[in-house]
Amino acid sequence: MTTLDARLVALASAAELVRALGLSEEADAAAETVGRARERIGFAGDAYVLALAGGTGVGKSSVLNALAGRTVSAVRAVRPTTDQPIAWVADERRDELAPLLAWLGVGHVAGHADPTLSRVAILDLPDVDSVRTEHRALVDELLPRIDAIAWVVDPEKYDDERLHAYLRSLRPHADRLRFVLNKIDRVGARDRLALEADLAHRLAEAGIDAARIHVLSAATGDGVDELRAALAAEAGAKALVTAKLIADADAALERLGEALGIDPADPTAPLVPAERVAAAGRESVDGALVVIDPGGLARQVQAAALARARQSAGSLLGRVVSLIGWMTGQRRRSADPVGYLRDWRRRGSLGRVVNPVRVLLVEAATAVPPPSRPAVLRSLGANDLETTVARTLDGIARDAGPELRVPRPWIWPVAGVLQLVIGAVFLLAVAWYVTLFVAGGGVPVATVEAPVLGPLPLPLAMLAGSVAVSAILGWLLGLHAGWLGRRRGRRVADRVRSAIPAAVEEAGLRGLRRVEAARDAIAGARSTQ
Template sequence: MNVARCLERLDEAVDATRALGLPVDDATAVSERARTRLGLGGDAYVVALIGGTGVGKSSLLNALAGTEVAAAGAKRPTTDQAVAWVPRQRRGELTSVLEWLGVDRVSEHAGNGMASVAVLDLPDLDSVAREHRARVDQLLPRIDAVAWVVDPEKYKDLVLHDTYLRAWSRRLPHQVVVLNRTDLLPDGSATRVREDLRAELDDAGLREVPVLTTQARRGGSGVEELRRWLTAESDDKTVVAERLAADIREAIGDLARRAAVTDGLAPPLVTAERREAALRDIAGAAIALVDPRGLEAQAVAATRLSARRRGTGPLGVLTSALYRWSGRARASANPATYLRHWRERGSLAPASEPMRALVASALPPLPSTLRPAVAALAEPANIERGLAAAIDRAIDDEARDLRVPASVLWSAIGAGQFVVAALLVFAAIWFASLFVLDHPAVGSVALPLLGPVPSPVLFLAGVLLAGYVLTLLLRLHAGWVARRWARRVVSRIRSGVESRIRGSVFLPLDAIEAARSRLAAAMKDC
């Protein structure tokens, strides 16, 4: 049994439990106690005789010793202090252990097959003197093995069974129940009482705990069987290690149960499907504040402004400058600023609701110890703070490199507009010449419905129509490019928001899951 490894796992479990905000005082006490016990060294182990008033603990110790070690009599309670019966050859190495236990009444024995056992007779656990039970409760966590002593009158005592046997069953690998004073029973009744006691223990899940019967006062019947149990245990040099390991395992298990970890498994508080659904809902509500339609309008305006400078010919620079000087560009053609002002378009409350619903659904099956830590994840202020940070980071990353798209087609349309402008100048000169020259020769073209139309008028109309078509083409193409651009921007922001929600809004939940997984891992290697 590697107690050092178990202590490492307990330390890991304590750290994980602290991360959950759960108390760890009992576990740290187990760790400190185990390290202290290991530091005391020695091969001998300590077994305590524990039982109620008048069950014959002191008489049993005296029968084991063959002489009076502990006072036994009709006065109750008889034992008011712990008494130790230790092998003489191990007295030196047991001194530090007895000092740690606070036991100063010590009797020695020559060994006689029990050279590795120190036996303690403890005060009564049901004594009228409260300090006696307090002393038992103080010493029991430090004892290596226990012989629970009962008699025919008290073998079903609720205090013994509920407060001690059941509570300490998993922490004491080496324990025995001794049914003493069977000489008080009529002939043939001892077997029936022993079987009844055995059934009580089995029902309590203590099937591995042996039951012995003794008559400590009259002939010491059964005492040799108890001695054999003690010597059999003493042959195993791992009694102390197994006791400490069991205590550590129970401490880890207690921490794990508080964190909803059972049998070394930490099932997720919420399923991956529900988590992804909540993520989509949160991201959708967050994107609604970004306002894809408004962003598209801004993108279209900004793109058309850029297209106007390139594709409207000699008037493009002038009209673009007038557009900017009027302030319309800042108000309706600035996608980056529009993105950064997302807070002005609504509240984050709808976006936080899916997270709150997710947490609420996870609470009912959790132990009461873990619920506060998980319920804290549903605090609106915390959720909205995390959401705001996620949206801000996603928008900042996008707005920092936001560039209005451009197209070669716009330059080609701009070149065409220059040609249109030149032709308009030519048409203007042509019309001016009609007023300057005497009787200019002007041809005409016969058109359906309109009849003959002068060539200059027809030329001017064609040039104007070409300019209008180029302008319309520029507008339509710029709008198409802008809408595609806006959709890409929204898609990138959505992806950024989702990834940052995982890393901010879901971060506390991930931390809880990680701590629970560490607890589960600690249970498997001790």
């Protein structure tokens, strides 16, 4: 594949990437450049087309006539004069150039027999600053198809804004530009050099360095032979045409890059830095954790576990409290982890989850130039982000349901039996005291040897011991329930931490990834230029 072919293929695919992002005008312009280039290389022959362009009355037609040594194009005092392009070509190439000239829309063709200029077809164009807008439209339509341009200026008309606007657009083609400073007979010999230097300076300011300037007078013929000789000495026409089409393709690719905000100084820089994307993802997860509330969920599981533990492993007093809780509905309100998780919507809006991503996308869109912004923003669009996040949180609530149901570990019934035994010991001790009270102190009481305290009446030891052991058991159950709650809360938080980034990536960042991929592809194609 030649360099030009490779460029055209790259440009065509870049155009399609940009089109897929909704920038159809930019894509059309790039596709048009590809089409134009393919058409141009399709014409056989070894000649290039040079157009004499410039403002009205600068002497374009006169320069052509001076080169020809006869009147090829009419010169009149009425401005503008030329209203259709006229081609001046070597007789021997007329047939060969006919299809190319037809493609350019040039109907008037004059021939010559000068073999030194046989590889260039010279066009005299209408003016670019005409009061007749159709002249300008015609030239604007034609110029992109022209291989090389000789821009004609005169001492009065070489520094107007229109010229500079054209120069800016022609900058990529500086190598194939010539400048003809005509009507030099009107300037004194001393001012000529200064005028030429001034023109060169202004061209350099417009980005065209080392411009090729031909100072001449079409009226006196001064400098015309030098221009003819320079045109005859021009390098190979094929190379010139290829270089022109390559410059077109490169400029078109650059415009696509500009439309997507690619910074020429740092073409691989993303619209938003990766750290910003990661930070937005973290903020979304934090937002989701606020509405899911793993801490609150842990307390719910703990309360539910305690309630269940009280049923099967509680002390007598604990069972009474549990029964009251059940009868008053208190237990359902404070210990329904499944319901608590399912009702995450009550704890806040999804704004906390989706807003960080939306802010990020707006930030990304502002990194492209304003004309592309609306389309890029649409491409970045995360319209279904909120629904996807809601679906994800509902999914987490649903999937976590079974594991939020509090288990009944084997230790609870064992603890329950222990509590019953302790309760029995307690009751026995109480009954003992009642008996002692009724007997009025007539019954001897056994003692147990307690460390530090010395001998203790057995019923007192039973009473104190059962209360203490029951309290310790209750405390251990509480610890266990707290651990169960925290563990389940953590698991749900882990689910949020892994599912939310995936949802954000899928529904929030898909557009951004697509835009970044297109930018990378265009930056990559530009770097191989």
